[in-house]
Amino acid sequence: MYGRHRNHPDLHGNDDPISFGAHLLISDNSYHVVSCLDTTSPATIDGFTITGGVGLTNAPAGACDTSVGGGLVVSNAALTIRNCTFAQNQAGLGGGLYIGMSAEVAVESCTFVGNFSQTVGGAGLALCGSDGEITGSRFEGNQA
Numbered sequence: 001m002y003g004r005h006r007n008h009p010d011l012h013g014n015d016d017p018i019s020f021g022a023h024l025l026i027s028d029n030s031y032h033v034v035s036c037l038d039t040t041s042p043a044t045i046d047g048f049t050i051t052g053g054v055g056l057t058n059a060p061a062g063a064c065d066t067s068v069g070g071g072l073v074v075s076n077a078a079l080t081i082r083n084c085t086f087a088q089n090q091a092g093l094g095g096g097l098y099i100g101m102s103a104e105v106a107v108e109s110c111t112f113v114g115n116f117s118q119t120v121g122g123a124g125l126a127l128c129g130s131d132g133e134i135t136g137s138r139f140e141g142n143q144a
Helices: 017-023
Strands: 034-037 043-046 049-051 072-075 078-082 085-087 097-099 104-108 111-113 125-127 131-135 138-140
Touching (some): 125 131
Parallel strands (some): 043 078, 085 111
């Protein structure tokens, strides 16, 4: 999988702050950049930058999971996240990473920077109904 190309940062090409300045159009971005849901085997994400996810706080009926985990949402799964950067994601809860029910998640040597939560907390990371192990990770400039 290839990362972000300098001239085409997203599918519509409208998330580049250099070209678009204050007129970024992020409302057309995905609810979650990455999802790990209902898996039967453990998985690992290693060395990625996860950015630009936009979870909706006013999700359509029947789509309640769209309001969490702008960067990554994990539920009913086992996942190791290593050497990743979660940057400039937003959601109602867990702007960078949302760890939901029945999840076993280990976060190792990751950076959470500039993520935003539209509710009471969990801008970088939110744990809801599961245990998570976070080691060697850095949280900077996240806002709730």
